[in-house]
Amino acid sequence: MLVTWAIGARLVPWSPKRGLGLAFGIVAALVFVFEMAYPWRRSRARPLGTAQRWLQAHVYLGALAFLAVLIHSGFHLPGVAMGWALLLLSLWTTASGLVGVWLQKWLPIVMAEGLRVEALYERIPALVEHLLKEADALMGNASEVLDRFYTTEVRARLATVEPSWAYLLDVRAGRERALEPFRRMSNFVDPAEKEIVNDLSQIRMEKMDLDVHYSLQGILRRWLVLHVPPAALLMALLAVHILAWALY
Amino acid sequence: MPRKPTWGTPTRSEHHPPLRRRWQYMVPAGIAAGGVLVLLVAPHFLGARSTLSPGSVTGGHSAIDARCEQCHTTGRGVSNVRCQRCHDPASGGRLTAAAHVLFGSGDPRKAAAAPDLACARCHVEHRGRRESISAVEDLQCARCHFGSLDRHPEVAVLRAAATEAPGLKFGHKKHIEEVMKQQGVSAALSCGSCHVKSRVNRDFEPLGFDQHCASCHAKQGSVGAVDPVPLTDVVDLEGLRTRGVAVAPLTAADFEMSRGKVSRPSVRHRDPWVMFNLEKLRAETDPDGVAAERARLEARIAALDRRLAAATPLASLDRAGLQARSTAIAREGAGAAARLASLASAGDATTGADRLQEVEAAMRAAGDGSAATEVAKLRDEASARGAGPAPLPAADFEARRQEVLSLLDAVAAADPALQPRVEDLRRRIVALVPGENSADLLARVRDQRQAALARLRDELALRDQGVAPPRAALLDADRRDLQRALSDARARLATLADLASATISDAERQRRRETAEVLAASCLKCHLLSGGVLAPVRAARPVLARARFVHEPHLLQADCARCHAGIEKSTLSKDLNFKGIQSCRECHRSFQASQDCRECHLFHPRAVP
Numbered sequence: 075m076l077v078t079w080a081i082g083a084r085l086v087p088w089s090p091k092r093g094l095g096l097a098f099g100i101v102a103a104l105v106f107v108f109e110m111a112y113p114w115r116r117s118r119a120r121p122l123g124t125a126q127r128w129l130q131a132h133v134y135l136g137a138l139a140f141l142a143v144l145i146h147s148g149f150h151l152p153g154v155a156m157g158w159a160l161l162l163l164s165l166w167t168t169a170s171g172l173v174g175v176w177l178q179k180w181l182p183i184v185m186a187e188g189l190r191v192e193a194l195y196e197r198i199p200a201l202v203e204h205l206l207k208e209a210d211a212l213m214g215n216a217s218e219v220l221d222r223f224y225t226t227e228v229r230a231r232l233a234t235v236e237p238s239w240a241y242l243l244d245v246r247a248g249r250e251r252a253l254e255p256f257r258r259m260s261n262f263v264d265p266a267e268k269e270i271v272n273d274l275s276q277i278r279m280e281k282m283d284l285d286v287h288y289s290l291q292g293i294l295r296r297w298l299v300l301h302v303p304p305a306a307l308l309m310a311l312l313a314v315h316i317l318a319w320a321l322y
Numbered sequence: 323m324p325r326k327p328t329w330g331t332p333t334r335s336e337h338h339p340p341l342r343r344r345w346q347y348m349v350p351a352g353i354a355a356g357g358v359l360v361l362l363v364a365p366h367f368l369g370a371r372s373t374l375s376p377g378s379v380t381g382g383h384s385a386i387d388a389r390c391e392q393c394h395t396t397g398r399g400v401s402n403v404r405c406q407r408c409h410d411p412a413s414g415g416r417l418t419a420a421a422h423v424l425f426g427s428g429d430p431r432k433a434a435a436a437p438d439l440a441c442a443r444c445h446v447e448h449r450g451r452r453e454s455i456s457a458v459e460d461l462q463c464a465r466c467h468f469g470s471l472d473r474h475p476e477v478a479v480l481r482a483a484a485t486e487a488p489g490l491k492f493g494h495k496k497h498i499e500e501v502m503k504q505q506g507v508s509a510a511l512s513c514g515s516c517h518v519k520s521r522v523n524r525d526f527e528p529l530g531f532d533q534h535c536a537s538c539h540a541k542q543g544s545v546g547a548v549d550p551v552p553l554t555d556v557v558d559l560e561g562l563r564t565r566g567v568a569v570a571p572l573t574a575a576d577f578e579m580s581r582g583k584v585s586r587p588s589v590r591h592r593d594p595w596v597m598f599n600l601e602k603l604r605a606e607t608d609p610d611g612v613a614a615e616r617a618r619l620e621a622r623i624a625a626l627d628r629r630l631a632a633a634t635p636l637a638s639l640d641r642a643g644l645q646a647r648s649t650a651i652a653r654e655g656a657g658a659a660a661r662l663a664s665l666a667s668a669g670d671a672t673t674g675a676d677r678l679q680e681v682e683a684a685m686r687a688a689g690d691g692s693a694a695t696e697v698a699k700l701r702d703e704a705s706a707r708g709a710g711p712a713p714l715p716a717a718d719f720e721a722r723r724q725e726v727l728s729l730l731d732a733v734a735a736a737d738p739a740l741q742p743r744v745e746d747l748r749r750r751i752v753a754l755v756p757g758e759n760s761a762d763l764l765a766r767v768r769d770q771r772q773a774a775l776a777r778l779r780d781e782l783a784l785r786d787q788g789v790a791p792p793r794a795a796l797l798d799a800d801r802r803d804l805q806r807a808l809s810d811a812r813a814r815l816a817t818l819a820d821l822a823s824a825t826i827s828d829a830e831r832q833r834r835r836e837t838a839e840v841l842a843a844s845c846l847k848c849h850l851l852s853g854g855v856l857a858p859v860r861a862a863r864p865v866l867a868r869a870r871f872v873h874e875p876h877l878l879q880a881d882c883a884r885c886h887a888g889i890e891k892s893t894l895s896k897d898l899n900f901k902g903i904q905s906c907r908e909c910h911r912s913f914q915a916s917q918d919c920r921e922c923h924l925f926h927p928r929a930v931p
Contacts, residue, residue: 083461086461086465087459087461087462087464087465088461089443089446092443113345113348153377153448153449153450153453154376154377154378154448155377156375156376156377157376157377190327190328190329191329191330191331191332192330193331194331201332204332269324272325273325276325276327277325280327280328280332298347299347302347302351303350303351303354303355305351306348306351306355307351307355307358309355310355310356310358310359310362311358311362313359313363314359314362314363315376317363317374318374318375318376320397321374321394321396321397322374322390322394322396322399322400
């Protein structure tokens with residue numbers, strides 16, 4: 075594409091309205107339409123290729139479409155608001171898509187390597203609830219000291235899912251600090267209760283694994299907020315752009 | 323028993339988890355985008371056109387910013403006729419690519435073959451108020467011309483090697499030395515004595531006798547004397563008054579009569595008596611030249627009148643008027659097409675070629691190979707020539723035109739009933755340009771009429787849509803130019819009309835020529851006589867035909883000698899002492915002065931030729 079542009083622009087004055095400039099615009103528009111069809115097509119991928127192939131096509135063609143937009147404009151900055159809107163939305167949509175690709179590749183690896191527990195995002199609240207019940211059951215025959223410790227320092231942290239952006243940087247963030255009260259407590263309880271403290275700390279760690287899952291899987295699902303609405307807006311403006319071109 | 327650590331997926335779920343809804347993001351995003359689409363498009367169809375505009379138009383077009391139909395035709399983009407409504411109201415076609423090619427090359431056949439370029443191809447709109455629509459990328463020029471200043475050919479005036487004489491006997495050397503002596507300045511500073519910066523156009527004020535020459539070349543207003551000339555050869559003061567010539571400064575005391583001769587001890591610059599009698603003597607000694615000039619002026623007046631008529635009413639004509647004009651132009655176009663067709667059939671080489679082929683076959687049958695070859699050559703030439711006769715060479719063109727124009731003048735004088743036909747023929751002959759034959763001219767006329775017709779039809783369609791015509795003010799510039807040219811031509815024609823030409827003997831003609839030389843003796847100290855008239859003076863006029871040059875910004879960077887080196891030694895009036903394109907390249911290069919074509923060049927020729 076770049077070679078075509080480089081040769082074409084040397085031969086004739088480049089214009090988005092004519093010749094190769096227009097051709098690249100049409101190509102970009104068609105690819106954008108194909109890109110928008112991806113969510114509809116993905117679930118019905120077969121027999122027209124696998125879902126993976128469709129995803130790959132979505133990613134690579136999306137990047138090429140942005141390049142086609144740049145070539146369409148002759149690598150000139152737009153002079154008008156509509157041009158800026160189209161260019162910036164194209165840039166944002168492509169960039170957010172590529173960020174999404176990176177997240178999809180990187181986060182599962184990080185979670186698989188750094189966490190002990192695997193869980194479906196939708197099941198995490200139920201699992202957390204279950205962990206709380208398990209912890210409550212453990213405390214059934216506990217001493218008053220241990221029960222007070224559980225009530226004041228542990229139970230609240232087990233009761234709800236606690237997502238955090240910090241897990242994006244380190245999936246084991248806060249573990250040592252979370253384990254510290256349990257280590258301290260095991261010095262003050264009877265030897266028979268040390269095992270309960272140990273079980274409680276394991277429940278706490280499992281809960282933290284679920285928190286990490288909830289945070290990172292949430293990001294994996296919600297980055298689409300940054301991608302899909304701008305893409306839809308881009309399509310709306312593209313329709314206006316094409317309509318204006320066709321009418322005038 | 324200690325709790326077992328969990329590895330992998332916990333199995334404690336008691337129910338199937340609710341999965342994320344499909345289209346969770348797509349549906350709201352689609353609805354929002356649809357809303358935006360409706361918000362942008364619906365107002366357009368309700369009349370608020372600016373919502374589909376890709377951006378503001380340039381400052382010059384701000385008045386029609388949201389009135390798309392002033393430039394756009396739905397589904398067909400921007401058509402040239404919409405631009406021409408305001409920018410070429412005289413329908414001169416000067417904004418077409420053909421006019422540009424003719425302006426640049428002077429070759430009408432090349433111009434006829436020029437592609438029909440859309441105005442919007444080079445003049446890009448909707449780039450914002452601050453942008454200039456006349457700013458055209460060099461790449462547009464490079465489609466046909468060289469791509470950079472490094473490959474710019476030498477300027478035409480130097481390439482031609484012979485510059486046009488400015489109609490004066492003049493040498494810079496003598497004048498610069500005189501200024502240096504009188505004012506005690508260096509040669510570099512002496513230029514400013516005559517070349518004075520203009521207050522209006524960033525260039526120099528035009529040179530004029532009263533401002534620049536009179537101080538040395540006139541003594542108390544007198545530029546010399548007129549030796550005695552026969553009274554019979556000239557018109558006296560009373561005669562001038564009778565003919566309505568403005569003779570205000572002259573009185574009878576300015577004339578000396580003696581033995582049937584009249585003389586003038588003192589004449590002023592542009593003395594009306596001398597000027598009139600020079601014209602009169604020219605009419606008597608060169609009647610053909612005067613007749614040709616008169617015919618050319620009449621034809622020019624007719625052509626300018628036609629353009630003025632075409633320029634004026636289009637904006638103010640009502641629908642019926644537009645339709646009437648449309649019908650008239652369609653008839654003219656059809657007439658040109660019919661004449662062209664008859665010309666083509668008259669010049670059709672097919673029949674002749676068939677006969678030549680028969681002759682060639684006969685020659686071959688008779689065994690005369692060389693004659694058959696000659697005939698074959700003739701046949702090839704005949705078939706290659708195309709419609710119409712081949713155009714005259716440029717050198718013979720003007721002489722032949724003068725001859726035909728004077729013949730037409732004689733025809734009109736002999737039979738006034740033929741006047742309308744003569745006028746039509748005159749207009750067509752004057753409209754011819756060197757290198758063009760009658761078929762080319764007819765084709766050009768037909769194309770012009772078709773273009774005019776397209777404009778009228780578009781105007782009618784716009785009126786139907788309720789689109790207002792351009793403001794009259796927009797038409798004024800063209801009209802003013804046309805009216806000025808028309809009034810100059812009429813004034814000159816009136817001068818010629820007063821001069822009666824008579825048939826005189828060669829000896830008498832020679833004698834009167836000598837009288838003219840005596841009359842013009844004072845003038846000829848500086849002026850040149852050309853064809854019996856004083857050559858028009860073109861002192862310090864621009865010499866670049868297809869480019870514009872303003873001195874002011876250049877003089878801020880360098881002195882006169884930088885480009886006109888050695889001008890202080892020049893002794894000929896046609897000397898430019900200009901190094902040409904090399905001078906330009908010294909400053910117009912990367913990281914210095916602009917190299918854009920538009921800095922110097924005009925694409926469109928000026929309105930009135």
